[in-house]
Amino acid sequence: MGILIFVLYMIKVILLGAGNLAVHLAKAFSDAKNIDFVQRYSRDGKNDAFFDKTIPKTNKISALQKADIYVVSVSDQAIASFSKQFTFTTGLVVHTSGSMALQTLQCEANKGVLYPLQTFSKTKNVNFKTIPIAIETEHKKDFALLMQFTKEISDLVYKIDSLQREKMHIAAVFANNFSNQMFKIAKDICDENNFPFDILKPLIQETAKKIETLNPKQAQTGPAKRNDLKLIETHLKALKGEQKQIYALLSKSIMKTTI
Amino acid sequence: MGILIFVLYMIKVILLGAGNLAVHLAKAFSDAKNIDFVQRYSRDGKNDAFFDKTIPKTNKISALQKADIYVVSVSDQAIASFSKQFTFTTGLVVHTSGSMALQTLQCEANKGVLYPLQTFSKTKNVNFKTIPIAIETEHKKDFALLMQFTKEISDLVYKIDSLQREKMHIAAVFANNFSNQMFKIAKDICDENNFPFDILKPLIQETAKKIETLNPKQAQTGPAKRNDLKLIETHLKALKGEQKQIYALLSKSIMKTTI
Numbered sequence: 001m002g003i004l005i006f007v008l009y010m011i012k013v014i015l016l017g018a019g020n021l022a023v024h025l026a027k028a029f030s031d032a033k034n035i036d037f038v039q040r041y042s043r044d045g046k047n048d049a050f051f052d053k054t055i056p057k058t059n060k061i062s063a064l065q066k067a068d069i070y071v072v073s074v075s076d077q078a079i080a081s082f083s084k085q086f087t088f089t090t091g092l093v094v095h096t097s098g099s100m101a102l103q104t105l106q107c108e109a110n111k112g113v114l115y116p117l118q119t120f121s122k123t124k125n126v127n128f129k130t131i132p133i134a135i136e137t138e139h140k141k142d143f144a145l146l147m148q149f150t151k152e153i154s155d156l157v158y159k160i161d162s163l164q165r166e167k168m169h170i171a172a173v174f175a176n177n178f179s180n181q182m183f184k185i186a187k188d189i190c191d192e193n194n195f196p197f198d199i200l201k202p203l204i205q206e207t208a209k210k211i212e213t214l215n216p217k218q219a220q221t222g223p224a225k226r227n228d229l230k231l232i233e234t235h236l237k238a239l240k241g242e243q244k245q246i247y248a249l250l251s252k253s254i255m256k257t258t259i
Numbered sequence: 260m261g262i263l264i265f266v267l268y269m270i271k272v273i274l275l276g277a278g279n280l281a282v283h284l285a286k287a288f289s290d291a292k293n294i295d296f297v298q299r300y301s302r303d304g305k306n307d308a309f310f311d312k313t314i315p316k317t318n319k320i321s322a323l324q325k326a327d328i329y330v331v332s333v334s335d336q337a338i339a340s341f342s343k344q345f346t347f348t349t350g351l352v353v354h355t356s357g358s359m360a361l362q363t364l365q366c367e368a369n370k371g372v373l374y375p376l377q378t379f380s381k382t383k384n385v386n387f388k389t390i391p392i393a394i395e396t397e398h399k400k401d402f403a404l405l406m407q408f409t410k411e412i413s414d415l416v417y418k419i420d421s422l423q424r425e426k427m428h429i430a431a432v433f434a435n436n437f438s439n440q441m442f443k444i445a446k447d448i449c450d451e452n453n454f455p456f457d458i459l460k461p462l463i464q465e466t467a468k469k470i471e472t473l474n475p476k477q478a479q480t481g482p483a484k485r486n487d488l489k490l491i492e493t494h495l496k497a498l499k500g501e502q503k504q505i506y507a508l509l510s511k512s513i514m515k516t517t518i
Contacts, residue, residue, distance in 0.1 A: 099490055117458055117462055118461060119462060121469075124472070131461060132462075134458070156461070164454050167497070168449075168452070168459075169494075171449055173482065175445035175462055177480065177482075177484065180469075181512055181516070183438065183475040184479065185512075186430040186431070186475075187430075189429055192426070193427070195419060195426075199393070199415070200430060202389055202390055202415070204438070205471075206435075207439055208464055208468075209464075210380070211463060212460060214380070215456070216440070217443050220443065221378050223358075223436075234358070234425075235358075245508060246433075246512065249508060250436075250440055
């Protein structure tokens with residue numbers, strides 16, 4: 001009978017915050033079979049339109065109900081001051097930031113981190129099940145609960161400590177923000193020379209697809225990979241300012257990789 | 260009757276070269292309904308295993324048959340000296356390079372360019388129909404033939420002159436080689452800190468998918484986009500050498516974009 005009770009147990013969760021990530025987390029909590037999404041907190045009603053209206057909402061910390069897990073999805077800068085106001089001492093409080101240490105949380109209740117490694121836009125639906133989530137708890141005894149909970153929303157759960165998570169966030173800046181900036185500069189060059197950015201889109205999709213089967217070092221091609229100094233020189237002459245600086249630095253980086 | 264004859268007309272093509280691109284072009288020529296793939300030229304039999312053995316092969320320029328289009332898919336450096344040896348004077352000769360001007364071809368026959376904008380690996384199949392191809396001819400009268408021919412292998416054909424094509428190739432270096440280098444550095448950081456690169460792959464796929472519906476400037480997120488100087492400083496402190504240099508330069512580039 002003990003096992004039966006465990007299986008039927010719903011994990012009670014409260015979501016605090018209303019940003020891009022909170023919007024998607026709320027959907028994932030509502031969709032999960034064994035999560036009881038009891039309440040959400042929003043200070044100012046921001047993005048209310050994107051949330052399920054049947055989930056009880058409060059804007060008072062004193063009105064927070066009792067839960068097993070409190071998910072704090074606020075801006076990095078607000079985590080400390082916001083969590084300091086919590087009066088409850090039971091349950092597990094987790095923040096969702098890639099760059100803040102677990103200890104940033106200032107509450108009395110036990111602490112943890114649940115960091116989904118993905119880029120979110122409010123208006124673009126994502127399948128949370130395919131999003132890797134890095135989790136960590138301060139106390140070993142809370143880990144099983146956080147693991148069980150996170151598996152309800154994602155199939156890709158990783159145990160990662162705070163130091164690794166900081167490095168992971170830096171890796172994500174390269175993999176996402178910086179690669180996207182390469183696409184942005186490519187589009188600038190298209191615009192400046194009157195041909196459509198659409199012509200580059202299949203190449204961009206293939207670049208991303210390739211790394212599913214090849215590691216990025218093996219997948220590399222192009223003038224720097226071929227050590228084609230003459231072509232690199234021609235390209236540098238055709239560029240100026242920041243585009244030229246970036247072309248030179250990244251070509252050097254690729255040439256060093258090859259050697 | 261004239262129209263009927265035109266519709267049934269098969270464009271005779273000879274492929275010269277045996278690199279990655281030539282392997283995929285050969286498949287596309289064989290698959291096309293209205294292309295008569297009459298012969299291929301390979302100097303040294305390189306990659307023979309990747310080609311359809313039923314296509315007649317020669318290693319002598321003097322043994323080349325008569326064709327409507329000769330597709331020269333050799334390395335950039337070899338285009339001039341190789342095409343100089345052609346003794347035929349009829350038909351259209353096109354090279355397939357993104358970075359070489361049309362005039363690089365040194366033959367007497369009419370000249371053109373057919374540049375598929377994609378990254379190719381011999382062992383990874385691609386659907387040529389979805390690959391953008393930039394075409395150009397020296398003489399206006401050859402353009403219709405090259406357009407008709409290229410449409411046989413791709414649904415995305417663009418008229419692009421030599422100057423635009425050079426810029427397009429530079430844009431492709433940013434979109435493909437440089438974004439791939441960002442993935443490579445991200446993987447290095449994973450390896451150095453003992454967590455799997457797999458954790459970043461869904462993020463990379465989403466980064467590429469996003470630009471199908473948002474332009475890269477709108478799609479940008481992260482510390483530099485948010486102008487989060489404190490976090491950028493923390494990340495820079497955690498990095499060194501080339502990784503640090505690239506992080507600084509690209510964060511500056513993103514911050515300038517946002518303003």
